[in-house]
Amino acid sequence: MSIRLDGVGLTHANGYQALQQIDLSIVSGERVAIIGPSGAGKTSLLRLLGTGLMPSAGQLQLLGEQPATLRGRALRRLRARIGLIHQSPPLPPRQRVVTAVLAGRLGQWSLLRALVSLCYPLDAAGARAALEPLDLEDKLFTRCDQLSGGQLQRVGIARVLYQQADLLLADEPVSAMDPVLAEHTLGLLSQLAERRKLTLVASLHAVDLALRHFPRVIGLRDGRVLFDLPAAEVSQTHLAQLYVNDSLTGHTPPLPSAESAQAEQAPRRCT
């Protein structure tokens, strides 16, 4: 088992209960999409899986460890095996792409090596190799504030690739991209995950993207798992249940046709 949640609940510091009674198990190498309406708890779940938050109830097992029992060195080692892809990459504007990518392995380097690499990048070739599959290797020495939003997001992915994490967690990784780029990037992520046998868990707003690129889809609503199915078995009823919003007139997104992947059509979003 790569990830296992048993009856996990999460209550934030302000008393808001984000997750309740979550039972999940994800095997190493699986690719899973998490979908659901706003406020369903997708981000909280991902933060939990990334050891950013600790469960308030139940048990969490990550990559063979129990994060709740780890401290210091051991926690850092576990975190170095988990790669987070953020919606808006937290990259310092004046930093160069090469340093930003190399920062991925800070969890594995000694402090001395990290400091030297700051002044003179010791593994520029490795950084370039991480940028190649994302078509960014010519931006190796550019500053981050000279890149577009989509390029920055790809640098964030390159950093996680360089990190050589075993588990990839992506929180809305393509929500800021245009449909063509989003399709391309998700395809790339899935390819890379499959090729390197990495576990990939991504939260997505766009249902059609989720169903197209991920073999397994989990529907989250009000902090609970509504359904946990292979993508082919997700039906219109499931989606209707997931996205029903009593305060709005019903409009659920239709299931995309089998030959879709038409990038001209903007993905329909649930209201």
Added chain:
Amino acid sequence: MKRHIEALFWLTLVGAALVWSFNWLQLDLVRLLRQDSLQQMGSYAGSFFPPDTSPTWLRQIFKGALETLAISAIGTLLAALAGAALSLLAAGRLGMLAKDMSRLLLNALRSVPELVWAALMVLAAGLGPFAGTLALALHTTGVLGRLFAEALENTPPGPALALRQAGAGPVAAFCYGTLPGVLTQWLSYTLYRWENNIRMAAVLGFVGAGGLGQMLYFTLSLFQQSRAASVILAMLVLVLLVDALSAWLRNRLG
């Protein structure tokens, strides 16, 4: 209407303070403008011209100028390093107690004027440029430490947090995540402070801390006005040079 009355009240108070000041000091400015005292000042001022430009004196001035430049540069450098270290505490990165104590220390350091520090350092380290360097370093640490801390507090914590999430240690996360954001500002503050410190370094010599200041003090005490004039000119040139250099560097940074 109320605002105007209030403003008028404060202005009257300020005016009263002005009048009292002149009175208290018994400044007899009129006496200054009397014929014989003007003549005295005039002849004193005249004795400064022409400034002494003999090669031996110029060589000494050059050495003094280099010494003053070094005092200001090394002092500012030390202050930048110490200020950076203290700013980490003062920005609250290592707990509330450390934050309060370091802020207190920084305030104390910068409240004491450089000249007072210099007088104290002369006692601790003897006469000469070392005392001046230490004095500048101590005072400027207080100033820079606080400015650096403010810059740290205004910098987004996101990048460093993300790196900690990926397993980086606190030092590495700081260097890769926070430092790139604040470094330009820190350098800019340091350069700006250098402009102030070159002026201070010039005068610290008055209490024996070396450089052009010490030369000026001696020449004036020995009534060698023309030599003093060339020292003052050298101070001017030095100040203008450092101002220009600092402004150019800050432009390149920005």
Added chain:
Amino acid sequence: MHLSRAKADPRDPAALPRLLLTVLAIVLLWPGLVLTEFKPATLVESRNLDVFARFLAGFWPPDLSSDFLRLLGRATLETLAMATAGLALALLLAVPLSLLCSRALSVSALLTGRPAWLADMLRYPARLLLILLRSIPEIVWALLFVRAVGLGPTAGVLAIAITYSGMLGKVYAEIYESVDQRPARALLQAGSSRLAAFCYGILPTAAQELTSYTLYRWECAVRASVIMGFVGAGGLGQMIDLSIRMFAGGEVVTILLTFLLLVLAADQLSSLLRRRLA
């Protein structure tokens, strides 16, 4: 066979400049340390340590005798008066100079947006004078004036007046040029005198910033007045100089504390006035 050219290590364009900068820094650092006679060991040399330790030991208890406190009170008032009077005199010189060299009142700029070069040339002497006045540290002026008019606060007042007129003049001119120029331009175009254009066009909008800066400078002047006492211009500075020379640690401590309180109070007063007046 794989062409290895594309896979060669990428050259970092920033590597050479960084290396050169590091070398430059080291090359400059060494003489710097030598010139400043940087020997931290002297701090813990037994002779110096002895002297300083005895001095520090004398810090406690602070001298609080009534005679001393009376002297202290006088010196504090003297320092405050020096700063205020000096700043007032500085204003007398700064205002006309700033008006002279500000481009905000340029008539020739009405046509083209920039002053005619001849008019600009005439402004330069005023600017040069301002630069000169503030580039020489005030304590140098104080030293000169002490020699010219004798010991005491007069020298300090004059020194502050001269240096601060330079600082105030420059910043005032910049403030005039940074506020909305249109009211003044309109008045000048309608043929009013420059002074009227200033009073009605620029002063109202600039008043707040001007007051704020002046009050900030007053606060600086208080600190400067203390320092000038070191060269004989009276006030707290002269007292602390004497006490240090006499190794009277207790007095030094009291004076230092007074000075810190004074600076703090001046800071607060200045902020208060800035809020109320500006």
